[in-house]
Amino acid sequence: MALLIHGGRIITPTEDFTGDIYAENETITRIEPHIDSKLVAPGAEVVDARGKYVFPGFIDPHVHIHLPFMGTYAADDYESASMAALVGGTTTLIEMICPGAGDQPIEAFELWRSKAQELAAVDYTFHMSVVRFEEHIRDQFREIVKAGVASFKVFLAYKGALNLSDEHLFAAMKFAKDLGVIVTAHCENADAIDALQKSLLAAGKTGPEWHGPSRPPIVEADGVHHLCTFAELLGTHVYIVHTSCADALRQALAARQRGVNVWVESVIPHFVLDETYVERGQFEGAKYVMSPPLRAKANQDVLWNGIKTRQISTIATDHAPFRFADQKKMGVDGFTRIPNGIPSIQERVGRWWMHARRRRLSCSGSTPARARSSSAATPISSSTIRAIAARFRRNAVTRTSITTRTRDGRDGGGPRSLR
Numbered sequence: 001m002a003l004l005i006h007g008g009r010i011i012t013p014t015e016d017f018t019g020d021i022y023a024e025n026e027t028i029t030r031i032e033p034h035i036d037s038k039l040v041a042p043g044a045e046v047v048d049a050r051g052k053y054v055f056p057g058f059i060d061p062h063v064h065i066h067l068p069f070m071g072t073y074a075a076d077d078y079e080s081a082s083m084a085a086l087v088g089g090t091t092t093l094i095e096m097i098c099p100g101a102g103d104q105p106i107e108a109f110e111l112w113r114s115k116a117q118e119l120a121a122v123d124y125t126f127h128m129s130v131v132r133f134e135e136h137i138r139d140q141f142r143e144i145v146k147a148g149v150a151s152f153k154v155f156l157a158y159k160g161a162l163n164l165s166d167e168h169l170f171a172a173m174k175f176a177k178d179l180g181v182i183v184t185a186h187c188e189n190a191d192a193i194d195a196l197q198k199s200l201l202a203a204g205k206t207g208p209e210w211h212g213p214s215r216p217p218i219v220e221a222d223g224v225h226h227l228c229t230f231a232e233l234l235g236t237h238v239y240i241v242h243t244s245c246a247d248a249l250r251q252a253l254a255a256r257q258r259g260v261n262v263w264v265e266s267v268i269p270h271f272v273l274d275e276t277y278v279e280r281g282q283f284e285g286a287k288y289v290m291s292p293p294l295r296a297k298a299n300q301d302v303l304w305n306g307i308k309t310r311q312i313s314t315i316a317t318d319h320a321p322f323r324f325a326d327q328k329k330m331g332v333d334g335f336t337r338i339p340n341g342i343p344s345i346q347e348r349v350g351r352w353w354m355h356a357r358r359r360r361l362s363c364s365g366s367t368p369a370r371a372r373s374s375s376a377a378t379p380i381s382s383s384t385i386r387a388i389a390a391r392f393r394r395n396a397v398t399r400t401s402i403t404t405r406t407r408d409g410r411d412g413g414g415p416r417s418l419r
Ligand SMILES: [Zn+2]
Pocket: 062, 063, 064, 096, 318
């Protein structure tokens, strides 16, 4: 099948220009100022992109789809999540594999992979969570890396459920360094949160509005500092997920200045929502419970500036949908039982763009763009979504994992096909 995308404003990591793109057999073969539609393969589909942006498909580097969490499961499966991603312009997902402490890592990897293989309408790969790290299971992680996974995920938060002891964290980070694997990390001090949660609940402070005070910015900053200390000792490359506030970003940048190989991710809810959402009455605030929590609005300026100055490398979603009626309400008597998560896999790019324009940021440089906004003013029908997904599935012959290169140029594990 041939495809000509005509007259769009093409944005690449380094360029911004108007032109035509021609693809044959799923490969872009020409990008030129003008390609004559009469001189391309007969039957080629021509898309008029004048007045519109043309981007490479977006990557969401942090999503949860199959997610057992706090006694329930996130509400998506790969079909619903990947179709939503496509509608929002995202064509590659990196999902967190989050097994329980009693599960075998290799079995978890196979389970997560099978869920994606059956239903995905986009490309995908995984971060492999390390929630235990005894000597006898280390070979399983070696095998998972051999299968194409280029990154681990560790939790400093969620005491007694997902967090690693310092002994295991240190050993896992050393192991990752030896394998050339990047360690992504949820950085919040688990013990401090546990103690704060207990004292708030004991004082009768049970509503969702107390979720934030149970994990203030300094708790996140402490987590970042702790992870970066180990990274400094070991030389491991680390990636801080969902950095939400000025205090945490400052710790990461201070570590970077000391020479630590640290990258920073922030997620779309923290750019566009603030703590006042969690304070909504009638338990409505539960919809906005995620961790790290939504922060005071002043932090948003810091995050947006972090993007502008490239201190922050990636904008993900941390997509994790839970139904309000029967899942979020599990925490109606105590905020610690509200499943953590906000869905945004479909809205990430549009939302980001809408707010970026307000802040006079462009997608490629410092000048605000004048082309028509791509934010979806017209709702897309479910039949159109299904058609897009079906076409994508048909065309997606191979699912390639993301190549991650460590800063010193070593291959971080990819690319290898996960299929
Ligand atoms: Zn997450």
